Amino acid sequence: MSGTPELASLRAELDDIDRTLVELIARRLDTVTAVGKAKANSATPVRDVERERAVLEAVEAVARRHGVSGDLVRRVFREIIGHAVDRQSADLIATSAKTVTVGFPGAEHSYSHLAAAKHLAGRGEAAGFTGYGSYADVLAALETGECDLAVLPIEDTTAGSINQVYDLLRLREIAVVGEETWRMNHCLAAVGDVPLGALTHVLADPRGLEQCADFLRSLPAAITVHIADGGEAMRAVAERADASYAAIGSPEAADAHGLTVLRPGIADAEETFTRFVVLAATPIEVDARVPSKTSLVLTTRHEEGALLRCLEILAGSGHSLTKLESRPRPGRPFEYLFFVDFEGNVADPRTQLMLDELRSAALYIKVLGSYPAKVTRTEPQPGAVPQASAEALEAVVVAPVAAVASKKAKRLVDRETRGEDTLVRVGDVLVGGDGFVVMAGPCSVESADQIRATARAVKDAGAHLLRGGVFKPRTSPYAFQGLGWDGLALLAEAGREVGLPIVTEVMAVEQVQRMALSADLLQVGARNMQNFDLLRALGKVDRPVLLKRGLSSTIDEWLGAAEYILAAGNQQVILCERGIRTFESATRNTLDLSAVPVLHERTHLPVIIDPSHGTGNRRYVAPMSRAARAVGSHGLLIEVHPEPDTALSDADQSIDHAQFAALMAGLSR
Numbered sequence: 001m002s003g004t005p006e007l008a009s010l011r012a013e014l015d016d017i018d019r020t021l022v023e024l025i026a027r028r029l030d031t032v033t034a035v036g037k038a039k040a041n042s043a044t045p046v047r048d049v050e051r052e053r054a055v056l057e058a059v060e061a062v063a064r065r066h067g068v069s070g071d072l073v074r075r076v077f078r079e080i081i082g083h084a085v086d087r088q089s090a091d092l093i094a095t096s097a098k099t100v101t102v103g104f105p106g107a108e109h110s111y112s113h114l115a116a117a118k119h120l121a122g123r124g125e126a127a128g129f130t131g132y133g134s135y136a137d138v139l140a141a142l143e144t145g146e147c148d149l150a151v152l153p154i155e156d157t158t159a160g161s162i163n164q165v166y167d168l169l170r171l172r173e174i175a176v177v178g179e180e181t182w183r184m185n186h187c188l189a190a191v192g193d194v195p196l197g198a199l200t201h202v203l204a205d206p207r208g209l210e211q212c213a214d215f216l217r218s219l220p221a222a223i224t225v226h227i228a229d230g231g232e233a234m235r236a237v238a239e240r241a242d243a244s245y246a247a248i249g250s251p252e253a254a255d256a257h258g259l260t261v262l263r264p265g266i267a268d269a270e271e272t273f274t275r276f277v278v279l280a281a282t283p284i285e286v287d288a289r290v291p292s293k294t295s296l297v298l299t300t301r302h303e304e305g306a307l308l309r310c311l312e313i314l315a316g317s318g319h320s321l322t323k324l325e326s327r328p329r330p331g332r333p334f335e336y337l338f339f340v341d342f343e344g345n346v347a348d349p350r351t352q353l354m355l356d357e358l359r360s361a362a363l364y365i366k367v368l369g370s371y372p373a374k375v376t377r378t379e380p381q382p383g384a385v386p387q388a389s390a391e392a393l394e395a396v397v398v399a400p401v402a403a404v405a406s407k408k409a410k411r412l413v414d415r416e417t418r419g420e421d422t423l424v425r426v427g428d429v430l431v432g433g434d435g436f437v438v439m440a441g442p443c444s445v446e447s448a449d450q451i452r453a454t455a456r457a458v459k460d461a462g463a464h465l466l467r468g469g470v471f472k473p474r475t476s477p478y479a480f481q482g483l484g485w486d487g488l489a490l491l492a493e494a495g496r497e498v499g500l501p502i503v504t505e506v507m508a509v510e511q512v513q514r515m516a517l518s519a520d521l522l523q524v525g526a527r528n529m530q531n532f533d534l535l536r537a538l539g540k541v542d543r544p545v546l547l548k549r550g551l552s553s554t555i556d557e558w559l560g561a562a563e564y565i566l567a568a569g570n571q572q573v574i575l576c577e578r579g580i581r582t583f584e585s586a587t588r589n590t591l592d593l594s595a596v597p598v599l600h601e602r603t604h605l606p607v608i609i610d611p612s613h614g615t616g617n618r619r620y621v622a623p624m625s626r627a628a629r630a631v632g633s634h635g636l637l638i639e640v641h642p643e644p645d646t647a648l649s650d651a652d653q654s655i656d657h658a659q660f661a662a663l664m665a666g667l668s669r
């Protein structure tokens with residue numbers, strides 16, 4: 001080992017800390033097992049989502065007190081809790097004491113191998129692993145009994161479904177007995193620390209190439225070579241021992257072959273997960289207390305609405321659909337069969353009843369198996385202001401919903417077209433209905449420190465979304481114009497760190513697609529409210545839009561602007577009143593709170609209030625926030641800055657962290 005005695009002693013200290021961490025994880029698992037036994041005695045379900053949420057909040061709070069990244073601690077604990085649930089589930093499923101043999105496609109350290117190892121660790125079983133050349137070879141090994149289990153990738157969150165695996169599931173007599181997920185953390189590795197410009201060849205599997213396409217464009221000199229999987233690519237590069245060759249794969253595979261990681265995290269998408277199915281020769285029985293899913297193949301009758309009828313049987317019996325995949329029906333051109341995953345367990349009599357009904361409604365169904373669920377839907381939470389008292393709630397005037405007679409043609413935005421309130425999901429937050437959502441943050445993102453500090457402060461005070469401008473439409477071309485894409489990266493990082501979705505303004509059609517990749521809510525500023533090209537472009541992306549009211553626009557013109565977005569296909573629009581131009585000069589604009597009850601009558605879309613722009617004066621932000629709540633708006637958009645007087649934009653109307661905390665407390669009084 002190299003280095004000074006000081007380095008050696010610090011590393012010894014780290015070794016000691018790591019040992020203690022692992023011992024604590026082991027102790028936690030023992031307690032988890034005891035909890036599992038207590039649950040078994042009292043017939044309590046294994047998974048408790050509320051408790052998990054509380055555990056994550058608690059550890060994040062501890063992390064914060066110690067100046068540790070809350071995001072890091074949340075991620076680590078999500079893994080630990082996921083493993084805890086697996087362990088408790090495994091204890092309820094009969095497993096054999098012998099070593100299980102597991103087949104996977106590809107070479108050692110391929111992602112399938114890593115996912116298989118993770119799955120078996122979750123089951124707490126000893127296992128031996130064997131790689132095979134193709135998906136079909138893995139299944140052949142399962143059918144001959146050479147393997148007890150097979151693990152195959154079935155879909156990933158960027159490249160989509162793996163059709164070949166779906167087709168094999170349909171053809172073979174095998175059962176789905178589990179699922180697993182793996183977060184793809186592709187890296188680029190080579191035999192030495194070579195500059196990227198010196199690379200002539202990059203070896204990777206086709207999906208890896210697809211997932212790192214943007215990164216590879218930065219290496220125009222290198223030829224890409226298709227290899228079956230990342231583990232094999234790493235092995236081939238190590239064997240060739242040529243510094244101009246690099247491979248894409250997991251850091252685990254790079255390590256195992258003694259390669260140097262030239263670039264970690266090279267996938268284009270921030271987070272790509274692959275889902276794997278675990279297969280066996282025969283189905284398993286899953287205890288009713290384990291959260292389960294069931295997979296089946298379905299062919300519908302040749303009748304109009306046949307698929308809808310099947311889906312209604314599922315939904316009507318309380319079985320949530322988690323995946324629907326269509327594949328061509330062999331020998332029947334342009335006919336389809338469907339793969340359906342739903343939350344439920346064939347051991348449950350209600351599921352049996354539903355399946356009986358489905359059998360008669362469909363032309364053919366084949367149940368592939370029930371198994372412990374790893375991938376479940378995350379339920380969005382309606383925004384709530386902490387501890388709202390009864391009196392505060394009484395003060396909220398809920399505008400009666402009355403249809404307004406209209407002489408014009410019916411529009412999509414109109415209340416007459418849709419009676420129910422539209423609920424817009426932003427990240428895991430629901431905007432609309434009975435919730436009250438607070439979006440807060442600086443007018444402009446100015447630096448990493450500034451946005452991180454404000455993100456933390458607004459989260460602690462109970463905000464639900466983080467705002468921050470990065471492209472700024474300023475009255476003067478000489479004023480600060482925003483940090484652009486770098487600012488967006490800082491905003492996204494700060495939001496991730498504290499667990500808040502982010503909202504920022506999109507100014508131009510060319511920005512829409514790129515911004516939709518990292519912003520959870522795309523804001524159209526007041527000055528752009530009638531930029532119809534921009535509205536049409538926003539109507540074509542699957543991202544919610546926050547549409548601010550134009551400076552001198554009537555409510556009808558504003559709804560006309562929203563109609564552009566809805567008509568182009570995107571129904572996820574939140575309206576934001578931010579003050580209009582009047583003769584009054586005591587405030588920057590006149591905040592038109594009467595727009596809220598008017599909009600409740602005229603549209604089903606949610607409406608929030610921006611009291612910062614609405615008044616232009618920080619002293620009036622808190623009283624107008626309370627008024628916004630009282631008049632029945634669905635939330636607020638508020639400018640918060642660590643030191644408002646130094647803010648590069650909108651200094652007069654920004655409030656500081658303490659004032660924001662006081663405003664939030666005032667809302668719940």
Ligand SMILES: C=C(O[C@@H]1C=C(C(=O)O)C=C[C@H]1O)C(=O)O
Nearest residue numbers: 035046047048051052055081084
């Ligand atoms: C340990 C428990 O079981 C599961 C695991 C949890 C954990 O690891 O903290 C939390 C909730 C449950 O989903 C429990 O219910 O407390």
